[in-house]
Amino acid sequence: MIPLVPKLLFMGKSPFFPSLEDQSATLLEDPNAPSQLDGVGVGVGVGVGVGVGVGGGITASQTAPLSSPSRSSPHSQGSETGERFSRKVFVGGLPPDIDEDEITASFRRFGPLVVDWPHKAESKSYFPPKGYAFLLFQDEGSVQQLIDACIQDEDKLYLCVSSPTIKDKPVQIRPWRLSDADFVLDASMPLDPRKTVFVGGVPRPLKAVELAMIMDRLYGGVCYAGIDTDPELKYPKGAGRVAFSNQQSYIAAISARFVQLQHGDIDKRVEVKPYVLDDQMCDECQGQRCGGKFAPFFCANVTCLQYYCEHCWATIHSRPGREFHKPLVKEGADRPRAVPFRWC
Ligand SMILES: [Zn+2]
Ligand SMILES: [Zn+2]
Numbered sequence: 001m002i003p004l005v006p007k008l009l010f011m012g013k014s015p016f017f018p019s020l021e022d023q024s025a026t027l028l029e030d031p032n033a034p035s036q037l038d039g040v041g042v043g044v045g046v047g048v049g050v051g052v053g054v055g056g057g058i059t060a061s062q063t064a065p066l067s068s069p070s071r072s073s074p075h076s077q078g079s080e081t082g083e084r085f086s087r088k089v090f091v092g093g094l095p096p097d098i099d100e101d102e103i104t105a106s107f108r109r110f111g112p113l114v115v116d117w118p119h120k121a122e123s124k125s126y127f128p129p130k131g132y133a134f135l136l137f138q139d140e141g142s143v144q145q146l147i148d149a150c151i152q153d154e155d156k157l158y159l160c161v162s163s164p165t166i167k168d169k170p171v172q173i174r175p176w177r178l179s180d181a182d183f184v185l186d187a188s189m190p191l192d193p194r195k196t197v198f199v200g201g202v203p204r205p206l207k208a209v210e211l212a213m214i215m216d217r218l219y220g221g222v223c224y225a226g227i228d229t230d231p232e233l234k235y236p237k238g239a240g241r242v243a244f245s246n247q248q249s250y251i252a253a254i255s256a257r258f259v260q261l262q263h264g265d266i267d268k269r270v271e272v273k274p275y276v277l278d279d280q281m282c283d284e285c286q287g288q289r290c291g292g293k294f295a296p297f298f299c300a301n302v303t304c305l306q307y308y309c310e311h312c313w314a315t316i317h318s319r320p321g322r323e324f325h326k327p328l329v330k331e332g333a334d335r336p337r338a339v340p341f342r343w344c
Helices: 100-110 140-149 208-219 247-256 310-316
Strands: 085-092 113-116 132-137 151-153 156-161 169-177 182-184 196-200 222-229 236-244 258-263 266-274 297-299 306-308 327-329
Touching (some): 085 140, 100 113, 100 140, 132 140, 140 156, 140 169, 196 247, 208 222, 208 236, 208 247, 208 258, 247 266, 297 310, 306 310
Antiparallel strands (some): 085 169, 113 132, 196 236, 196 266, 258 266, 297 327
């Protein structure tokens, strides 16, 4: 059990599991592949009158209300100092004939940037094939300037961009707010890594608060949710983790194996599995039969749900009914151990 200081928790941010490099390597999906939601908004607003004529298609599906403290306007926190956004920004609904140089030129006034999209290097295409791209700014301040230049429609941001054939097309700008990577739902509960699940294939716009609410609605007892971000750009990698306050909710979540994440534009089946730690002792022998080394195996079968050394794994799983259990193994055992407490 990792007791968290309540004072920190009430600040709405938790340092729980800051690094999950290894877990995301076991995703069912390529975390770099576009999530189902990427590209939502493409084409919306084209030719819809003056200015940013969005509405209809996008907002009609936003019927699932979630009380999210992070729904406030991106403009409203301008007085704060320090980094607030990832330097990586999603741009959707680009004109189909806009090339990389034209995209760069469209956003260069906010500061130095690189334009990227999934599989850009391999495809050798000059155009983002699905009408969306990522802007990788050199400075975080550029993102704030970009946001300030945007037109806001409900909770979405738009900026007009021109291509050789289309003038002033509103494209969706989706910055990632750093504070959306963590959310504490129940600050009274200690965060127990052994009641924490790994969620793979999370749609990238999903905020921690939304993941927490969805999982709480499905299984109850959620005390924390986190969205994994890459250490350099601090942009979502497409995975997350959810800590439960009780064993029943935890078991219900991992027994499901897959969960349908539905919220607003998002409707995606994602993978749920136990969050495996790499610094646990064998639950059977407490290290006595394995020279005190950390247990290399975790059995995710609900009849086990334990860490095992090699010796104890073999012993326990030779018993009838357990022969077919498969270990969840951490990949790359020599990578640095995650520090459970650190402000990101
Ligand atoms: Zn053992
Ligand atoms: Zn087992």
